[in-house]
Amino acid sequence: xxxxxxxxxxxxxxxxxxxxxxxxxxxxxxxxxxxxxxxxxxxxxxxxxxxxxxxxxxxxxxxxxxxxxxxxxxxxxxxxxxxxxxxxxxxxxxxxxxxxxxxxxxxxxxxx
Amino acid sequence: xxxxxxxxxxxxxxxxxxxxxxxxxxxxxxxxxxxxxxxxxxxxxxxxxxxxxxxxxxxxxxxxxxxxxxxxxxxxxxxxxxxxxxxxxxxxxxxxxxxxxxxxxxxxxxxxx
Numbered sequence: 001x002x003x004x005x006x007x008x009x010x011x012x013x014x015x016x017x018x019x020x021x022x023x024x025x026x027x028x029x030x031x032x033x034x035x036x037x038x039x040x041x042x043x044x045x046x047x048x049x050x051x052x053x054x055x056x057x058x059x060x061x062x063x064x065x066x067x068x069x070x071x072x073x074x075x076x077x078x079x080x081x082x083x084x085x086x087x088x089x090x091x092x093x094x095x096x097x098x099x100x101x102x103x104x105x106x107x108x109x110x111x112x
Numbered sequence: 113x114x115x116x117x118x119x120x121x122x123x124x125x126x127x128x129x130x131x132x133x134x135x136x137x138x139x140x141x142x143x144x145x146x147x148x149x150x151x152x153x154x155x156x157x158x159x160x161x162x163x164x165x166x167x168x169x170x171x172x173x174x175x176x177x178x179x180x181x182x183x184x185x186x187x188x189x190x191x192x193x194x195x196x197x198x199x200x201x202x203x204x205x206x207x208x209x210x211x212x213x214x215x216x217x218x219x220x221x222x223x224x225x
């Protein structure tokens with residue numbers, strides 16, 4: 001399984017775009033990049049995932065570099081409710097969701 | 113929100129007693145998962161199921177067993193609870209094995225004293 005590296009913490013001003021980086025230099029060609037977040041002690045919440053192309057949904061955008069060795073999750077207009085731990089996960093190939101490996105993630109704090 | 117219900121939400125039990133946690137879903141999803149979350153470890157997979165009566169071990173399966181007799185229910189049993197099993201337990205479901213999101217329940221906080 002490809003491993004990911006994320007900064008342990010980040011701050012972002014309310015209303016600004018929050019850009020969360022993730023390195024996954026050992027990703028395989030058929031592995032996806034997933035992002036989840038966990039608000040306080042709730043269950044993790046799916047945000048977005050992608051393979052090669054950039055993806056956007058109502059919550060966020062996912063930018064994957066051309067070599068696929070890193071990605072950035074963008075929350076376009078951060079609010080206080082976006083304060084959470086964000087997990088970048090690489091999974092796929094021969095494995096499915098049984099290999100979703102949640103590390104320690106990035107603790108994002110939105111500052112009023 | 114996906115229809116996932118975990119019960120109980122909180123439980124305190126004594127060392128050596130059996131404990132069963134229940135995960136119930138109303139989404140008719142094939143795949144179900146049990147995770148535990150401890151400080152400094154993120155979420156770790158205990159067991160998962162890929163269909164009725166079809167289960168497999170995850171990363172930290174020792175001391176746990178599971179059963180799935182119906183699509184909607186996935187039970188996690190601690191045969192003889194130990195203090196090291198004090199944790200927050202999350203159930204998750206997904207419709208397919210790959211290229212899809214997993215939906216998580218709200219968690220069960222288990223304390224073994």
